[in-house]
Amino acid sequence: MATHANNAARKVGNDSNLSEHHRARAGSASKSVHPMDNFPVRQFRFNFDTVENHNPIWSQSNPDFAIFINALGIHVPHFERFLVKVMRQYRGELSEPKLIDDVQRIIGQESHHAFNFVNWTKEMAKRYPDVLKLDESAKAWFEQAASRRSQRFKIGFTAGYETFTFLGGMIILNRYEELMAVADPTLRALWVWHQVEEVEHGAVAFDFYRAFYPDDEWYRRGMVCYAYSHIAWETLKAFAHMIKTEGFYKQPRRAFKAWKFFAGFAWDLAVAALPVLSRKYHPRNHPICTNSQNAIAIAWRQFYSEGNDLHSLSEKSVKEMMTSP
Ligand SMILES: [Fe+2]
Ligand SMILES: [Fe+2]
Secondary structure: OHHHHHHHHHHHHHOOOOOHHHHHHHHHHHHHOOOOOOOOOOOOOOOHHHOHHHOOOOEOOOHHHHHHHHHHHHHHHHHHHHHHHHHHHHHHHOOOHHHHHHHHHHHHHHHHHHHHHHHHHHHHHOOOOOHHHHHHHHHHHHHHHHHHOOHHHHHHHHHHHHHHHHHHHHHHHHOHHHHHOOEOHHHHHHHHHHHHHHHHOOOHHHHHHHHHOOOOHHHHHHHHHHHHHHHHHHHHHHHHHHHHHOOHHHOHHHHHHHHHHHHHHHHHHHHHOHHHHOOOOOHHHOHHHHHOOOHHHHHHHHHHHOOOOOOOOOHHHHHHHHHOO
16 A cells, blocks of 8 residues: 555646646655644634535546445544534643643644534435434544543544544545545545645644653554444445445446455455554654655645635646646
C-alpha cells in the first residue's frame, strides 16, 4: 500500500492539471510548512439536496470507493463526538500550551465534521433501509464507551482511531485522481475537506495520549490494532448492506470487484499503520505525510485561505484551484 500511495502521490504530482507553480509549491512546502502547524477551524455546512440525482454512489471514477467511504462514514461522526467528549473531559489536566491550543482546534474541526456526516447519513438512509439501524448501533457503542470505559481506554482508543483517519486522509488525497477525479461536486468537496483536516490534526490525539501515558507504548499499540478492527467491522457491516441493496450479488463479478476494493483498501490502511507501531513514531514524521506534501491539500488550503467557497468542488473548480497562482 505504501507503494500504492507513493504511486498515487507521483500520479497527482505528475498530473497535467497541476501547474509548475503547484509542483514547486509542493516541493518547497515539504521543507518549510508542515500541514499540522497552526491548522484552522473551518465552518462548513454542506447541502446534500444538491447531490446529483440524489445518488449516493457519488464517484464515477470509482463507484466502489464511493460505497466504501459511505459505509465507513456512518459510524465516523459518533467517534468524532466521542473524541470531543473525551478531550473536553481530560484536557484540564494538560500543561503544554501548544497541545492545549491544538486540542481546542481538533475539537472545532471534529464538531463540524460530525454535523455534516450525520446529515449525509440521513440522506443515505433514503436509499439503504438498514442505515439508520447501523447508525443507531454505532452511536450506542460510543455513548456506552464514553460513560463506562476507563480514562486510559478512552484516551487510548481515541489515539488509535485517529491513526487511521490521519492515514486514510493521506491515502485518499494521494489517490485523488483514481478515486474521485470524476465525481459529484458536493460529496467530493465534503471528502476533500474532511481528509485535509484529518491530516492537519493527525498528531493531536497521539500527543494527548503521550501527555497522559508517556511510557505506555504497548497499550498504545494495542489500541491501534483494536481501533483498526473496530473501523473495519463497522465499515464491513455497512458495505455488505449497501452492495446488497445495489444488487451487486445478482452479478457475482460485480460483487467480487467491490469486495476486492474493500480488501485492498483495508490492506493499504494496515500496511500504512506499520510505522505507527515503532516506539520512535510520531504522526508528523510518518513517511506518507512527509515524503511529499499533497498537491491537492496544499491547493485546497490556499484556495480556502483566499476566501473561496469550497462547499462544492466541480471538476472546473478543482482545475481552477490547482492552477491558481
Ligand atoms: Fe473527522
Ligand atoms: Fe480526526
